[in-house]
Amino acid sequence: MSTLQPVKKSNAKPRINSAFKQLMSIHWIMASCYLILFVSGSSMARLPDELFFRDPVYEFHKSIAIVTVALLTWRILTLLRVWWSKYTKRPPKLTKEWWKTFALHTSLYIFMWAVPVTGFFLSNSYRSNNVKFFGILVPDIFPQNSAIVGIARSSHFWFAYTFLAFILIHILMQWKVVRANYRRFLGFVKANFAKA
Numbered sequence: 001m002s003t004l005q006p007v008k009k010s011n012a013k014p015r016i017n018s019a020f021k022q023l024m025s026i027h028w029i030m031a032s033c034y035l036i037l038f039v040s041g042s043s044m045a046r047l048p049d050e051l052f053f054r055d056p057v058y059e060f061h062k063s064i065a066i067v068t069v070a071l072l073t074w075r076i077l078t079l080l081r082v083w084w085s086k087y088t089k090r091p092p093k094l095t096k097e098w099w100k101t102f103a104l105h106t107s108l109y110i111f112m113w114a115v116p117v118t119g120f121f122l123s124n125s126y127r128s129n130n131v132k133f134f135g136i137l138v139p140d141i142f143p144q145n146s147a148i149v150g151i152a153r154s155s156h157f158w159f160a161y162t163f164l165a166f167i168l169i170h171i172l173m174q175w176k177v178v179r180a181n182y183r184r185f186l187g188f189v190k191a192n193f194a195k196a
C-alpha cells in the first residue's frame with residue numbers, strides 16, 4: 001500500500017524515520033509468520049487423519065494466523081503514521097512506477113486480511129467452536145454449514161496461493177534487497193565460521 005520510494009537527491013531528507021523503521025520491523029515479523037503459515041498449511045492439509053500431531057498443527061496454524069491479524073492492525077496504524085509524516089510534507093509524484101507499487105502493496109494488504117477471513121470461513125463452516133488461539137476458544141464469525149465446506153476450502157486454498165504469487169512478485173521487485181541481505185549473511189558466516 002505504501003509506495004515509499006528511495007530518496008534519490010542527496011539534499012533530500014532521509015525517509016528513514018522511526019515510524020518507517022517500526023513499519024519494517026512489523027514487516028519482517030509478519031513475513032516470518034507467513035513463512036510458518038505456508039509451510040504448516042500446505043503440509044497439514046496433506047497429513048493422514050489418524051496422525052496424532054495433526055490437530056496440534058491445525059491449532060498452531062490458526063493461532064499464528066490470528067497473530068498476523070493483530071499485527072496487521074498495528075501495521076495499518078503505523079503505515080498511516082508513515083504516510084502522514086511523509087506526504088503532508090511533500091505529496092507523492094504520481095508516476096507510473098508509484099502507481100505500480102501502490103497497486104501491488106494494496107493487493108498485499110487486501111490478501112493479508114482476506115486469507116485469514118477465508119480460513120475462519122473454512123474452520124467455522126466445518127464445525128462450530130473450531131478455532132482456538134493457543135488453547136483459548138475464539139468466537140465463531142461464520143455459521144456452521146457442512147453444505148459449503150467445499151466452497152470454503154477452495155476459497156482458502158485459492159486466496160492463500162494467489163497471495164503467495166503476489167508475495168513472490170513483490171520479492172522479485174525487491175531483488176536488490178534480497179541480494180544485499182544474502183551477501184551480508186555470507187559475510188557473517190565467513191567471518192564467524194570459516195576455518196582460520
Ligand code: HEM
Pocket residue numbers: 001002003004005006023024027030031034075079105108109112167170171174177178
Ligand atoms: C524475502 C522476503 C521479502 C523481502 C526481501 C521484502 C522486501 C521489502 C522491502 C525492502 C520493502 C520496503 C520497500 C520500500 O518502501 O522501499 C518492503 C515493503 C513491503 N513489503 Fe516486503 N519483503 C518481503 C516479504 C514480504 C511479505 C511476505 C509480505 C506480505 C504481505 C510483504 C509485504 C510488503 C508491503 C505491504 C510493503 C510496503 C510497506 C508496508 O506497508 O509494510 N513483504 N518489502
Ligand code: HEM
Pocket residue numbers: 034037038040041042043044045058061062065066068112115116117118119120122123131153156157160161
Ligand atoms: C494469512 C493467513 C493464512 C495463510 C497464509 C494460510 C495458508 C494456508 C495454506 C497455504 C493452506 C494449505 C492449503 C492446501 O494446500 O490445501 C492452509 C490450510 C488451512 N488453513 Fe490456513 N492460512 C491462513 C489463515 C488461516 C486461518 C485464520 C484459519 C482458521 C481460523 C486457517 C485454517 C486452515 C485450515 C483448517 C486449513 C486446512 C485445509 C484442509 O485441510 O484442506 N488458515 N492455510
